[in-house]
Amino acid sequence: MTTTQQERPLAVLVGVQLPGVDDVEHAADLAELGRLVHTLGFDVIATVSQRRSALAAAAVLGEGKLKELAELTGGSGVVPSGAPERKNKARARRAAESGEGDDGELGEDEVDDADEDGGGAAPDAGGREARRATVVAVDHDISPSQARNLERATGAQVLDRAGVIIEIFHRHARSREAKLEVEIARLNYVAPRLRETGGGGDRQRGGIGGKGAGESALELDRRKIRDRIAELKQELSGVQREQSTRRALRQGQRRVALVGYTNAGKSSLMRALTGSEVLVADKLFATLDTTVRALHPEVRPRILVSDTVGFIKKLPHDLVASFRSTLDEALEASLLLYVADASDPTFRDQLGVTRSVLSEIGASEVPSRLLLNKVDRLSEEEREALRLEFPEATLLSAKIPGDVAALREAIIGFFEQSMVEAELLLPYAKQSLIGEIYENARVLSEEYDDAGGRLAVRAHPAALDRLRSLLAR
Template sequence: MREQHTVIDDTPERSVLARLILPQTHVPEDPIEELHGLATTAGTQVVGELIQRRATVDHGTYLGKGKVEELRLLVEKTQADVVIFENELNPGQTRNLEKAIGTKVLDRTELILDIFAAGARTYESRLAVELAQLEYSLPRLKRLWTHLSRQAMGVGMRGPGEKQLEVDRRLAQKRIHDLKQELGKVESRRARQVASRKDAPTVSLVGYTNAGKSTLMNALTAAGVQAEDKLFATLDTRTRRWQLPHWGTVLLSDTVGFIRDLPHSLVASFKATLEETRCADLLLHVADASSPNVFDQISAVYKVLSELEIEEKDTLLVLNKIDAIDSPAMLNRVLDRYPNAIPVSAWESKGLGLLTEAVGEALSREFLELRVTIDPADGKLLSYLAARAELISQQFNSDSVLSHIRIAAAAVGPIYQSAVNVEQIHRGTAGEETEESSEHTPAINVTSPTTEQATDVA
């Protein structure tokens, strides 16, 4: 009997990149550079590029007919397996291009979704990616069944292809409904987890993909998280304890990077994963100062933060990768526009002391001065104050402990939950004290936990 061998072809797909540039479109020096990085991250070998400048989009094929023929010849010459467009195509344009070129066609959104699907590791990120893929694919299902015939046999009599399409559409819609329900549960669970950690201030790293957020997290916390020089190396939230000198413990979170024109379906699907960012006391916006497109990347991040409705959160801009800058003038032009930005090199651990001081000062903006009356038997709260608060004075009585403290507003929840009485001290212009008293009830509108959150904190 002849022995059978399975041959696995592990050679990467060969891709040709294409882009249509319309008038008034802001274009970087290399209009195809970011798409090249995305295609490489997806595992393809880029073998050709095609760019067209045109006044309008061709409704049928997106590119002009002459360029479509040029693209077909380029695909034939390079033996490419796929054409990837920087632009977003509608289903009809994709279908027409595949017919004219004779190979698979993807647009930017589909490429990003594919990268996310390959990199998703946790349960919630896999759910988010599947939901985004289904919502993207639903209006494009028809092209998957073009090999099946449609029989014209009168009203209501449809061929096998049309029947299969309707079945698939219903299955996809049912799966989308189920995924949204499951992601809702995950989002609620994540919100409770984040709320339960409010005993320590939280700092979240945000920024353009491949700006060096994970490398910075490793430099600050020795977390040992995966850090690679590629787009979207991180899709899942990681949180580590960061001992801030002269301040205390801070929770530092790293999450998915952003990108220009990030698909809206992904932003919506990853809301659970981005819960750490939404609830953080401070954002560290990490930007790649060595990138020639740094201004565009900073603007793209703020745009995504706006979509998440967290653009007004206290933020420090961190200019990373200064070790990769050849000319000081390049860094100075960024600092001229953002004079309060903090230049660092996470890779070489440069500027981290200045960053640490800035984080401490930013978190200290929201400090409260309190007089707290505590039951002497409440050792848990006494330990909490010793670890989290600056103790100005403390008086032990037979039936109570009176503590005068200074503490971050983000960390007062457990105090209001357990203390016998809390008085907030307000300083007037002349330095005189005024007090507000509360027994088991917050005197101010700060991060006092809800009933559900209080259970988690306890």
């Protein structure tokens, strides 16, 4: 018996090279968008790019490029116009004045007409019907009206860069906190993009006794979204209080946070440093939930390592705001390890993005080290060039045990610098605190006399103050 592998849907990338963006940066942006779209489950069949001083107000691209795009999707390449458009423009102005976003110009029924004008899929050289792209991914943030005009011209679903990232986050979120954060960002993204249905002018009966115009279906949907966001935020605040309690319990412990661009290899390093079975996948945003594990083999006092959500260029602001509690793990760390994929030619720009986001949440003052990962993919000449350019960085590969062991020793050495030696008196009446002492300090020796145990320890000053406070109660 034979099985046929299900074909992945197809997508086309659209990018506009704006003034001030060079060819290398533009190509890198489109390549990254292609990886995002692939992570979302689509195969990219083509890229349509154009140099312009600004995005076309109507449909992002100029007329010629719009027709070229439509040939790949089976659309007409033309944004329909006419009386319905004028009617909906007035509605868009009213929505803009009310602060609720742009409703676009045409109704859903015109989309069907545009699809019909574009014709079906043309046959390929073998006489079979060629597959058309069903999604157009735009490497910019575009307005709701631009997206809908592109949909009418192409007959395909249109997602801008923010929409693609939010959808990936939505699919990959696992913990309750991450799911709530993503859903809030997703609803904030969807709300201004709602449109009237074919009979969108209908209104719900309103007022006491059914008098008054009441809400339109669109207004009702938006109100439901606002109410849902309020519910989610309330639920999220409860989850975040629990997380804050857990972080408070770890206060004073030695913590390291792995931060960096998405797919830089943070999860691979996390697994190598802690021996934990965290998810490792060669795709963008494989990790959305902060994972905390102890450095392995364990040292005393323990060192906790956390793997945080990855960053990306043009990360939607709503996602940065929603994931602030997750990013607080970096803010409260004792040491930040900036992980960069040294084999990626654009890693310098990626480092800039990481530093920018961390600066936004106030984590730029936390002590940090730069790790240039995946150097096993580089030649010796390339590695030497990186050593000269980044003399303070650690070059390593998460796949090489020796490199991981050296990093582990460097982490331990960082914390050793701030540790001091002291003596603690542990009365017999407080022997229950012995576990707390071993958890937060390295015990060098123990001696017992009539007063109790005298422990020579080595610990961080803050941990020592906490232990002395517990012993003095």
